[in-house]
Amino acid sequence: MTRAYHLMQKDIKKGSDEENELEILVLLIQKYETEKYPIPSPNPLEAIKFRMEQLGISEAELSGIIGYRSRKSELFSGEKIKSEYDSKTT
Numbered sequence: 665m666t667r668a669y670h671l672m673q674k675d676i677k678k679g680s681d682e683e684n685e686l687e688i689l690v691l692l693i694q695k696y697e698t699e700k701y702p703i704p705s706p707n708p709l710e711a712i713k714f715r716m717e718q719l720g721i722s723e724a725e726l727s728g729i730i731g732y733r734s735r736k737s738e739l740f741s742g743e744k745i746k747s748e749y750d751s752k753t754t
Contacts, residue, residue: 709740
């Protein structure tokens, strides 16, 4: 990590040994992080709720955005997401 950081601070020329070294180090770091610290896929409903919280949008405002109140109910009950997910995986 220290070596990769040091190389990132330099003005490296394209095609140089240092550029090749940095590229290899980055690939190795990414592989290590993916294997040792995998990030699970988010639950679609939780992702929507998280984004709503970030934007400061209420469920009532979401109804106005997506159209129908029943559609919002389907979404928050998980029915809409589950049925769409199931149709894509079959």
